[in-house]
Amino acid sequence: MADGMNSFVDRSPLPERLAEIRARHPSAEPDAIAEVVRAVLCTMKGDLSGTDTSLLTEVEELGRTIARAKAEIAALKVDDISAAHIPSATDELDAIVAHTAAATESILETCETLDQLGSELGSKAGAALQDATTKIYEACSFQDITGQRITKVVATLKTIDAKVAQIVAAFSGRLPEGGVTELPPDAALENGPQLPGQAMDQSDIDKLLASFD
Amino acid sequence: MPIDKSMNVLIVDDYKTMLRIIRNLLKQIDFNNVEEATDGVDALAKLRSNNFGLVISDWNMAPMTGLQLLQEVRADARLKATPFIMITAESKTENVVAAKAAGVSNYIVKPFNAETLRDKIEKVLGHG
Numbered sequence: 001m002a003d004g005m006n007s008f009v010d011r012s013p014l015p016e017r018l019a020e021i022r023a024r025h026p027s028a029e030p031d032a033i034a035e036v037v038r039a040v041l042c043t044m045k046g047d048l049s050g051t052d053t054s055l056l057t058e059v060e061e062l063g064r065t066i067a068r069a070k071a072e073i074a075a076l077k078v079d080d081i082s083a084a085h086i087p088s089a090t091d092e093l094d095a096i097v098a099h100t101a102a103a104t105e106s107i108l109e110t111c112e113t114l115d116q117l118g119s120e121l122g123s124k125a126g127a128a129l130q131d132a133t134t135k136i137y138e139a140c141s142f143q144d145i146t147g148q149r150i151t152k153v154v155a156t157l158k159t160i161d162a163k164v165a166q167i168v169a170a171f172s173g174r175l176p177e178g179g180v181t182e183l184p185p186d187a188a189l190e191n192g193p194q195l196p197g198q199a200m201d202q203s204d205i206d207k208l209l210a211s212f213d
Numbered sequence: 214m215p216i217d218k219s220m221n222v223l224i225v226d227d228y229k230t231m232l233r234i235i236r237n238l239l240k241q242i243d244f245n246n247v248e249e250a251t252d253g254v255d256a257l258a259k260l261r262s263n264n265f266g267l268v269i270s271d272w273n274m275a276p277m278t279g280l281q282l283l284q285e286v287r288a289d290a291r292l293k294a295t296p297f298i299m300i301t302a303e304s305k306t307e308n309v310v311a312a313k314a315a316g317v318s319n320y321i322v323k324p325f326n327a328e329t330l331r332d333k334i335e336k337v338l339g340h341g
Contacts, residue, residue: 104230112237134241134327137234141324144228148273148302186280189308190273193323199304202322202329208309209320 014040014052018059030066030171037063070171079168086161093150104143111136148192216338218243220266225249225256225282226300227274231323235269235300238327242334253277257285260292267338272301272308280315287316296337300325 021036037059048056111133118129184190200208222244224235232249239247248263250256252274260268268286272279279299286292299312302323309320319333 101228101230105233108230108233108237115237115241130241134238137237138324138326140230140234144226144231145302145324147228184275184278184281186278186311189280189303189305189311190278191303191305191308192273193302194304200306200309200322201304202325205304205309205320205322208306209313212313 014048014055018055030070034063034066037066073168073171081164082161086157089157090154093154097147097150100143100146104140107136108140111140145193152192216335217266219246220244221246221248221264222267222269223248223250223256223259223265225251225253225268225270225274225279227251227271231271235330238330241327242331244334253279253282253285256282260286260295261289265295267334268295268297269300270297272299272303272312280311283312283315283317298333298337300330 017040021040025032025036040059041056041063114129115133118126118133120126121129222239224232224239224247226232226235226249229251232251236247236249239245248259248265250259253270254277256268256270257277259265268282270279270282277285279301283297283299286295286297293316296318297316298319298321299317300321300323301308304322312320318337321329321333
């Protein structure tokens with residue numbers, strides 16, 4: 001880059017030089033921009049016009065902004081986000097899913113025992129017992145719903161992780177890691193449970209289905 | 214015509230808890246021949262190697278989703294008339310529209326209750 005910059009030396013006026021640099025580098029890495037800023041500042045000679053001064057101020061500010069962003073990213077220790085914070089958060093969430101699944105299995109097992117007792121009783125008490133177990137079965141579907149919600153949160157954390165990695169890579173010259181995940185053709189329709197009031201309930205769905213008949 | 218409760222029912226969900234819940238709720242309404250699959254691929258293999266009178270499937274599964282399974286079932290000459298109920302947390306209009314377009318027999322949104330399950334099964338098998 002430094003050698004390339006020699007071709008700009010002593011050419012004027014400044015706006016043309018900057019336009020040429022911009023044409024040569026339509027998109028550039030932060031390090032490259034910083035190098036351009038340094039090269040322009042180091043090779044300025046002679047009297048400066050008002051426009052030159054104004055552009056120089058902008059160029060200087062650009063250089064300072066890049067330096068500040070690099071320092072701030074370094075101070076944030078963003079690597080810790082990928083190395084420790086995100087894995088720790090996703091591990092905790094995975095543990096919640098595992099514990100609720102185990103607890104739900106245990107509840108269901110007990111419920112099945114009660115169901116068996118209810119059918120052996122065969123009386124009014126047996127029917128009442130079965131009504132109660134039906135309610136427990138229904139309630140246990142929370143594990144599926146909460147599991148899907150937690151999976152959505154884990155996906156969000158992973159997206160944040162990937163974005164942070166991209167920012168770090170842009171300012172450090174490192175390429176972000178990560179492969180391409182194959183999605184099913186109906187991926188856009190896989191949104192999981194909606195928040196209350198934001199989607200249809202069973203009666204809305206029944207009405208919609210009936211409207212097709 | 215009374216519903217033949219001795220028919221084989223295939224339930225499909227990637228959450229084992231949900232499979233167990235549906236199995237127990239089906240047992241309470243006297244459907245005792247219930248087989249389980251944990252995704253669309255597993256379900257399709259079971260459907261092709263056995264006779265089922267009803268499929269109750271989740272949507273959000275990998276590698277084959279419930280919608281893909283439904284499309285495969287409807288495209289299969291032997292399976293295409295099988296009643297298919299989707300039980301899913303997906304509750305957006307576009308999901309119901311897509312499932313209907315693919316030929317779903319009925320659609321239950323999670324969390325659901327035993328009465329809804331019984332009601333939809335009766336409707337689907339009654340009209341089947």
